[in-house]
Amino acid sequence: MDQFDFALAAAGSSELIFACALIGALGIGAQWIAWRIQAPAIVLMALAGLAVGPLWTVIFGEPLLNPEKVFNGGSNELLRPIVSLAVAVILFEGGLVLKFENLRDAGAAVRRMVFLGGPLAWALGTFAAHYAAGLDWGSSVVFAGVLVVTGPTVIMPLLRQSKLGGRTGQFLKWEGIVNDPVGALFAVAAFEIIRVAATGESILGKGAMIIVAAALGVGLGFAFGWAIVRAFRQGWTPEYLKAPIIFASIILCYALAEMIEKEIGLVAVTAYGMTLANSRLAGLAELRKFKEDIAVLLVSGVFVILTANLTPDVIRRALTWNTLAFLMAMLFIVRPLSVWIATWGTLKRNEAILLGWIAPRGIVAVAVSSLFATLLEDLGRRGDSRFYFSGAEQITPLAFAMVFVTVVLHGFTIGPLARRLGLARKERPGVLLVGVNPWSIDLAKVLKDVGIEPILADNNWRRLRPAREAGLNTFFGEVLSEEAEVRLDHAAFDQVVGLSANEPYNALVSGHFAPELGRHRVYQLSAQDTEEEDPRAIGMGTRGRTLIRRGRGYDGLIRDHYRGWTFGKTKLTEEYDLAEYRKDRPKADIIAEIRPDGTLIFLGPNREARGGDGVTLISFGPAREMEVAKEPEDISSDGNQG
Structure with a gap:
């Protein structure tokens, strides 16, 4: 050449x-x-x-x-x-x-x-x-x-x-x-x-x-x-x-x-x-x-x-x-x-x-x-x-x-x-809560109260029974199974939260739904009840986004639930803003906020509540704190005015 x-x-x-x-x-x-x-x-x-x-x-x-x-x-x-x-x-x-x-x-x-x-x-x-x-x-x-x-x-x-x-x-x-x-x-x-x-x-x-x-x-x-x-x-x-x-x-x-x-x-x-x-x-x-x-x-x-x-x-x-x-x-x-x-x-x-x-x-x-x-x-x-x-x-x-x-x-x-033709859902997609327990059932109730349709999923019929008796939408079966690909209506939700007691299982659920919904729409509870880093915990790259905050794990939430903590929903106004809310409820966990357009945002590390006029906060805290606010829109999940 x-x-x-x-x-x-x-x-x-x-x-x-x-x-x-x-x-x-x-x-x-x-x-x-x-x-x-x-x-x-x-x-x-x-x-x-x-x-x-x-x-x-x-x-x-x-x-x-x-x-x-x-x-x-x-x-x-x-x-x-x-x-x-x-x-x-x-x-x-x-x-x-x-x-x-x-x-x-x-x-x-x-x-x-x-x-x-x-x-x-x-x-x-x-x-x-x-x-x-x-x-x-x-x-x-x-x-x-x-x-x-x-x-x-x-x-x-x-x-x-x-x-x-x-x-x-x-x-x-x-x-x-x-x-x-x-x-x-x-x-x-x-x-x-x-x-x-x-x-x-x-x-x-x-x-x-x-x-x-x-x-x-x-x-x-x-x-x-x-x-x-x-x-x-x-x-x-x-x-x-x-x-x-x-x-x-x-x-x-x-x-x-x-x-x-x-x-x-x-x-x-x-x-x-x-x-x-x-x-x-x-x-x-x-x-x-x-x-x-x-x-x-x-x-x-x-x-x-x-x-x-x-x-x-x-x-x-x-x-x-x-x-x-x-x-x-x-x-x-x-x-x-x-x-x-x-x-x-x-x-x-x-x-x-x-x-x-x-x-x-x-x-x-x-x-x-x-x-x-x-x-x-x-x-x-x-x-x-x-x-x-x-x-x-x-x-x-x-x-x-x-x-x-x-x-x-x-x-x-x-x-x-x-x-x-009357074939489309009139409501916006809801949220899939995987893992049924008293805490997740009450969370589902308060979400339903504010217009967000929850689906509670579990493979244990006994755990699902209280949710069914409460009139909540449930899915009996394993969400990771191939059967769920057919039976579970994936168009009914656009966010997934792993709430079971098994942290590796929550990570599996998050990894399963992340490619479909986006990793920014899958959540799970913190791996432990302390904010210290645990080298034995599942890596952040293979789990969902942390719900609430680090150190707020399953055991602590269930323990506080049995101690009488309750869920509440509070609609903020110009007079009663996020700062006033935090003064009234210093111990309460703010789990999510619902924007005026109905968008549900789950909160966690690096996802703090923004607040604003017309925003509704979903919180979980001591009963006495829930009784402080006097806004008529603030109603606890059991239906009593706070």
Whole structure:
């Protein structure tokens, strides 16, 4: 290599490094901004890619990020393998949450939507893609199979945002989880059939080979899952290597399946994830958390790559009346008809209307669509192909259009529509109190008095009995169990407090709910009854935020409760402010304050009460202090005026 060639290679290497850094920064940055402003991350990631790709081209003449040039430059063909491996990991994660018992727990409506509604939506979507979008039949069949997917990563934020719970929320949640890998499998099956027809091979003979190859892919995925489960249960691998082994084995499983038959790798990794999901493997939650972290990185990267790879010309060709007609058909014909026909007799009218409208698509739809669009284009260019897939190049922009429109429209309309149909909660989300005892029951009573709906959870029926007799909302069972994922309505609360006598258990509860709610919304009691640091205590990084203050632990609270301490609620005014309150009740613990807009803020170290006109304080203190205040709003939890 001469000096000039070396300089070119160095320049290409620098360009690749810059592209990777830019993709990571844009993807994760978009996810962070979405979290800060409570917007759909999928939309911001796509906008980031469009900004450095086609939009940059329109303004400056060439894109800031050109994935086709960077990853496919020279003799390298890296773009498709990168997207393929990312899709494989994403589908594995989808299979990892797909348990056979979910179909039983989700109810008849979801089962009918999967087994009847899925194929029906596939068939109707094929007609919409062909007649409305103008795609050829082959591209239409593959694309419609992918659009069966409704992304659970998009559905869950919408459910929390809209306060939609109950049977309707459970339907949307489980439909997204179960259908996540189903659409990809539809697309794999359709592509294999089309590939056989396009190459002129015997459909009957090759079809049998495809069925055998698919069975081998499923068997390979099952074998990998069985081997990993056995290795982990026998202790053949150390804990710190389990997650990396899983990740490496996904790539190996995909590669081996692809050697058997093209695109069977997606079936194999999905079967691999399903095998682990149904294995009852100890520690699977930690492994799933690792896979979620990897999936976030891959989702971010793939979305930026795919949107940046679009050209202004492709986008212009996609912005047509055909695209609008396709979107209208999918939104107002395909989805409503498939839901209404599949769930006839199992849903109420208002439920069917809402579910027939809400179906946002997510990362799986875009990633898998883009992958098969490339495969169809390559198949059409092959010399031995009898078909030219005229619509293949339009699949990716159509998929992005579908994602944008459904996420934005459904995101803005799910709340008002749910309220109009009487399916949304009228009250704001409450708080989950884990661990039932006399102190937590009285705390729940006073929270309910001020309009905050508490849910008391415990796995001991005897401890729950007083709470049920008091008319409080209760959950009987283990909140850490997989059963609670189905039975416990997660849309009913947005904060969790661990109040059991077992401090490590409280830490487990906090760690379990922190990824869903945010670590700033999970709390637990202090580890001990002294403010001195205990080196044997659980580290701050693995527990919830401390409630009340350090040194105010379970034993001390229960002891004071039996000594006659009571809960109180006091509404502050300009005349009776926080300083006056502290003078009257020097020994009382201020547990929380409720802002004038109804926001509940639990207090603790570095989270002191702010006070202010209209703020209501929830406190726990000696009975004689509770009798000092003379404001009519100040009423103790037993209903007596203080």
